[in-house]
Amino acid sequence: MSDTENVNVLVLLGSLRAASINRQLVDLALETAPDGVRLQFFDRLGELPFYNEDIDNDDVAEPVVALRQAAADADAALVVTPEYNGSIPGVLKNAIDWLSRPYGNSALKDKPLAVVGAALGRYGGQWAHDETRKSFAIAGPRVVEDLKLSVPSKAFDGRHPRENAEVAANLRDVIGKLVAETG
């Protein structure tokens, strides 16, 4: 049995769009997870209320409880996101804010986290990915800074990312190295 057996990776997606390219990257991640690694896709970021300290109490909304529980159950996290206006899509930033509390005691505290994704622009969403790393690094997880994958979506040429061997290999590599960080 390898020492990455039974590793649980939380997957978060920064797009709510049904036909999202980044959702397709999540599909690919789920399909190519290394043996023994469980990728747990938390597909409910759109249900979270806007972060508000007034409602972050013992009676916090159920989707927040579910998110924090999924984060607590995870050994690592993979974040897959596009770029909106040069930065982090609001739905993902909101999730980061929920995951950053209780202050100093995030459910992802010290757990390795990697950020990947695709966007239309020629840098493939690099600004959003850099800012997502910056924000999560403040929120509590241990961001693995050198695990990077920012894909210009024209690389897919309208096809599913699983048909792009280079992207599939790079994504598999990121997941493998992220899992190795849990050891």
Ligand SMILES: Cc1cc2nc3c(=O)[nH]c(=O)nc-3n(C[C@H](O)[C@H](O)[C@H](O)COP(=O)(O)O)c2cc1C
């Ligand atoms: C509100 C909005 C802002 C966007 N801003 C950027 C941007 O700053 N950089 C970029 O590369 N693409 C930008 N795009 C294009 C997205 O990269 C493209 O729509 C991408 O497919 C969205 O990801 P998804 O397919 O996973 O939903 C933007 C799209 C929207 C809807």
